[in-house]
Structures are given as C-alpha cells and as structure tokens.
Amino acid sequence: MKTDFKIAVLPGDGIGPEVVNESIKILDAIAEAFHYKFEFKYGLVGAEAIFKTGNPLPDETLEICKESDAVLFGAIGDPAFDNNPDAKVRPEQGLLKLRKELGLFANIRPLKTYNSLIEKSPLKKEIIEGTDIQIFRELVSGIYFGEKFTDEEVGYAYDICKYNRDEIAPIVHMAFQEAQKRRKKLTLIDKANVLDTSRLWRKICKEIATEYPDVELGFMFVDNAAMQLILNPKQFDVIVTENMFGDIISDEASVIGGSIGLLPSASIGNENAMFEPIHGSYPQAKGKGIANPIASILSTAMMLDYLKLDHAAEKLKESVEHAIENKYVTIDLNAEQPYSTDEVGSFIADYIKYSEKTYYNFENVKLGKSTIV
Ligand SMILES: NC(=O)C1=CN([C@@H]2O[C@H](COP(=O)(O)OP(=O)(O)OC[C@H]3O[C@@H](n4cnc5c(N)ncnc54)[C@H](O)[C@@H]3O)[C@@H](O)[C@H]2O)C=CC1
Numbered sequence: 001m002k003t004d005f006k007i008a009v010l011p012g013d014g015i016g017p018e019v020v021n022e023s024i025k026i027l028d029a030i031a032e033a034f035h036y037k038f039e040f041k042y043g044l045v046g047a048e049a050i051f052k053t054g055n056p057l058p059d060e061t062l063e064i065c066k067e068s069d070a071v072l073f074g075a076i077g078d079p080a081f082d083n084n085p086d087a088k089v090r091p092e093q094g095l096l097k098l099r100k101e102l103g104l105f106a107n108i109r110p111l112k113t114y115n116s117l118i119e120k121s122p123l124k125k126e127i128i129e130g131t132d133i134q135i136f137r138e139l140v141s142g143i144y145f146g147e148k149f150t151d152e153e154v155g156y157a158y159d160i161c162k163y164n165r166d167e168i169a170p171i172v173h174m175a176f177q178e179a180q181k182r183r184k185k186l187t188l189i190d191k192a193n194v195l196d197t198s199r200l201w202r203k204i205c206k207e208i209a210t211e212y213p214d215v216e217l218g219f220m221f222v223d224n225a226a227m228q229l230i231l232n233p234k235q236f237d238v239i240v241t242e243n244m245f246g247d248i249i250s251d252e253a254s255v256i257g258g259s260i261g262l263l264p265s266a267s268i269g270n271e272n273a274m275f276e277p278i279h280g281s282y283p284q285a286k287g288k289g290i291a292n293p294i295a296s297i298l299s300t301a302m303m304l305d306y307l308k309l310d311h312a313a314e315k316l317k318e319s320v321e322h323a324i325e326n327k328y329v330t331i332d333l334n335a336e337q338p339y340s341t342d343e344v345g346s347f348i349a350d351y352i353k354y355s356e357k358t359y360y361n362f363e364n365v366k367l368g369k370s371t372i373v
C-alpha cells in the first residue's frame, strides 16, 4: 500500500493561506497517527502570483501540480482586481486555467446538515434537518471558458456558452454512479426552456439514463431549483449541472448547512485531482483569524478518500463532527463564544492524534497484539 504522497499546496489569496495552513496541520496529525508521509510543495497562484510574477498561474506552479498525487487549493481573488474592471490579468484566470490544464471536469460539492448547527441556518429546522445532497458541477467548459469579447467604446460585450457531448457525458456518468450508491435519484438542473446547451444536456442525460435503470432521473429548471433548494432541499439526492449553474446553486445551498465556511469540494479529472473549499478568498477576513477552516479541512478529507486512505479520511470526518458537536467553531457558527481559525484546526488535529492512539491501544489490547503507540 502506498504510504508516501506528494501534495501540491496552493494557498492563494485572502483567507486561502490561513485555511490551508489548518489543512496542513491536519495532514501532519494524520501522518503522525497513521504513519503516512506527505511531502508538500508550495506554488503561487492568483493575485499573489500576479503581484510577484505578473502571471496568475506561473508555469512552475502548474508543473508542481502535475507532478503531485493531489493538489490542495485555498482560494484566489483580491479587491485590487474586483474593484478594477479594466484589469486585463485577473486572479480568477489562474484558477480557471489550472482547472482546465489539469482536466478537472467534475467538481463534487457535498452538502449536509449537522444536528448541533441546525439553529444556525436561517431556514426552518423541519425543512433542512437531514439534508444530504451531492452536487456534481461541470468544471472546465461552459460560459466561464467560452469566447469573450468587449468593445468598451461602444459598450458591448459577450461571453459564449458552449458544450459538446464529450464535455457532458463523463460527469453525467459519474453523477449516475454516485446516485446508484446513494438514494438512486439524479436531478439535472438546467434552463432547457431557453438554452440550446441545456437541451443538449437533457438529451445526453436521457440517453445515459438507459445504462442506469435503477436511478430515477429528473429535470428542473435552474430558477425553480434555486427556490426548491431552500423550500424543500430533502427532495434532492444527487444533482448534476453545468459550470455556472453549479457555481451559483452551491453557494445558495450552503445556507442550509449554516455557513459556506463548511462546504468542501473535490475537483476530479482523469489524471489529476484538486481539493478546494467552495468559498472564495473572503478578503474582509484576511489576517483576522476568523475564517472557518472546516471547508478546507473537509476538502482534505475528500483528498484522503481520493488517495484511498479510507481509515484516515473517516477519522478526519469524525474529528470534524466532534469539533462541531462540541461547538468548537468559528464566529460564523458561534458568535457568542467563537474560536479562531487556528484554534479550530488545532482542536481537530489534536483529536486525530489523541483518539487514534487510543483506538490503536484499545484494538491492540483486545487482540492481544503488541502496542503500536
Ligand atoms: N474558488 C475560489 O478561489 C473563489 C474565489 N472567489 C473570489 O473571492 C473573492 C471574494 O468573493 P466573494 O464573492 O466575496 O465570495 P467569498 O466566498 O470569498 O465570500 C462571501 C461571503 O461568504 C462568507 N465566507 C466565505 N468564506 C468563509 C469562511 N471560510 N468562513 C466564514 N465565512 C466565509 C463571508 O460571509 C463572505 O463575506 C473575489 O475576488 C472572488 O472572485 C470567489 C469564489 C470562489
């Protein structure tokens, strides 16, 4: 079994470095508890990379990612660019190019509720309790990657949305396969009453559905889906959707869980994989130690799953649940007694180390083997 892993670490901008730092702390704890070795190689991306090199995705960063077993990504984005519509080079271009170059066609965004956080959501308890959704967002095509044009003088611009079968079918298969492992319900969210691209998605979904007869396939227009997600989220099991709709509805859906700072994601390709919170660089919080690190930490758990370190991934998810159940959370989830980004990360890391050692001791005593710790 492989025990040594090369991890590319791209902290990025704003709160990116702070939350990724907690993920590294967690991986150090996992390495100690499970006897794995993680070798970290850091790369520049986003605004930080533009400031230092003029390029939002330097070649060296891409190389580091391609040579790694997995990529851990923080967030990019900076007000210097958000407030300047004339900027020709932008941090977001670095992230988009990275996803494209690594072929990360499927962005998987799980969403669930935690019993101790139910009251944190502005939505009613009976509506959200027990919500468990997997959003499969297409990540390297669609309007974010189509041809663009701006004529500032006349005030004219466009962004083209294009899809072809090869860009749609792989993620649809993935979503069907996930639904088969779960409650066997897949919903395509689209705008097929208006968009040709959406009609193509529907056609391909219907064709592929014949290969998964045990899964119930449904369709919903994105405007209705935006409403249904907060009116009745439990009707959804697995959602599959195009790039921009997936981006928007997943931020909306994060309200169900209580904070966007909880939502992780895995961006999967045929040869590479990257793990990133769904949130952005939250520049207002930069350096204040208030950012919720759990989205990054749960993205790390998804990375451990991807690396087939199942026991470590389970332990990490259990440790996060333990922190949440004990209200060891940041200000977005507990304004009365908030813990800092660093304190939440350390609490989770310590739980991994302590409880894993206890676990091994217990097992060894039971099985009569020599003690590992
Ligand atoms: N994947 C990425 O790197 C993304 C980057 N961005 C970039 O991030 C910058 C800021 O964009 P916004 O639209 O403000 O989105 P954002 O996700 O950074 O922040 C929106 C709001 O979500 C909350 N939030 C976000 N992360 C949180 C965390 N870890 N803990 C607690 N609360 C958290 C805050 O209330 C914040 O005001 C922009 O430059 C944007 O382009 C936006 C989305 C994704």
Ligand SMILES: CC(C)CC(=O)C(=O)O
Pocket: 092, 095, 096, 247, 278, 279
């Ligand atoms: C900043 C965008 C490129 C990405 C985004 O909002 C996301 O992936 O959630």
Ligand SMILES: [Mg+2]
Pocket: 247, 248, 251, 278
């Ligand atoms: Mg987004």
